[in-house]
Amino acid sequence: MRRPDGKIVLLGDMNVGKTSLLQRYMERRFPDTVSTVGGAFYLKQWRSFNISIWDTAGREQFHGLGSLYCRGAAAIILTYDVNHPQSLFELEDRFLGLTETANNDCLFAIVGNKVDLTSERDTEGGEKEGPASGKVGSCVSTKVPKQVQPEDAVALYKKILKYKMLDEREMPAAEQMCFETSAKTGYNVDLLFETLFDLVVPMIMRQRAEESDQTVDIASCKTPKQTRPGCCA
Ligand SMILES: Nc1nc2c(ncn2[C@@H]2O[C@H](COP(=O)(O)OP(=O)(O)OP(=O)(O)O)[C@@H](O)[C@H]2O)c(=O)[nH]1
Numbered sequence: 001m002r003r004p005d006g007k008i009v010l011l012g013d014m015n016v017g018k019t020s021l022l023q024r025y026m027e028r029r030f031p032d033t034v035s036t037v038g039g040a041f042y043l044k045q046w047r048s049f050n051i052s053i054w055d056t057a058g059r060e061q062f063h064g065l066g067s068l069y070c071r072g073a074a075a076i077i078l079t080y081d082v083n084h085p086q087s088l089f090e091l092e093d094r095f096l097g098l099t100e101t102a103n104n105d106c107l108f109a110i111v112g113n114k115v116d117l118t119s120e121r122d123t124e125g126g127e128k129e130g131p132a133s134g135k136v137g138s139c140v141s142t143k144v145p146k147q148v149q150p151e152d153a154v155a156l157y158k159k160i161l162k163y164k165m166l167d168e169r170e171m172p173a174a175e176q177m178c179f180e181t182s183a184k185t186g187y188n189v190d191l192l193f194e195t196l197f198d199l200v201v202p203m204i205m206r207q208r209a210e211e212s213d214q215t216v217d218i219a220s221c222k223t224p225k226q227t228r229p230g231c232c233a
């Protein structure tokens with residue numbers, strides 16, 4: 001198997017829907033899930049690149065593994081449940097610290113899942129979503145008020161950039177990186193993953209270019225002409 005060119009990791013509390021989001025995207029279905037043990041990954045080919053997408057366990061007992069999975073990540077999807085404010089707090093309290101092992105220029109997406117449970121608007125048929133639909137900041141009228149507001153996710157995104165000492169002007173805007181999704185209906189799921197792939201690919205290419213700049217071509221290095229000691233050239 002070819003080594004993946006880039007890595008994306010899903011983090012977040014148990015039950016927020018990480019496994020369901022990944023299965024919705026990769027297998028186009030919403031099967032019953034069991035709570036994840038450890039971690040597992042899918043490989044996705046995007047253009048000519050292989051991207052691994054890691055699903056991790058949200059259960060406290062597997063917490064220690066989180067930073068292992070984040071090692072070398074190009075992007076991290078911090079997932080919460082829009083109906084459970086605690087799951088958003090946990091991202092900052094428990095999961096952000098695990099991302100120290102990710103790449104220095106790692107991207108962060110904040111994803112509020114299970115929006116189908118609150119939204120009155122058409123969140124069915126995720127395959128048909130419009131480009132800006134459901135992005136944080138768009139107006140979604142809800143039957144049952146959402147427990148976590150999109151602005152809270154935006155605030156967390158900005159906090160993370162500060163915490164990571166990343167320049168806001170050089171990173172994707174919060175509106176581009178905060179999503180509300182439904183793994184159940186597929187709402188915004190393609191948009192989430194494919195936005196990240198499109199952002200990760202240039203990073204992979206940049207990294208490759210830097211690596212090839214640092215590579216010394218031994219064949220092109222001329223060996224200095226040997227001169228015999230004491231002999232005038
Ligand atoms: N209504 C609704 N239910 C969802 C959605 N996503 C996941 N669920 C349900 O929420 C429960 C937990 O989903 P999982 O995908 O297993 O959650 P997880 O984040 O992977 O949990 P851990 O593996 O324990 O960390 C399951 O019963 C899912 O069917 C969604 O978008 N809408």
Ligand SMILES: [Mg+2]
Pocket residue numbers: 018019020033034035036055056057058
């Ligand atoms: Mg899971």
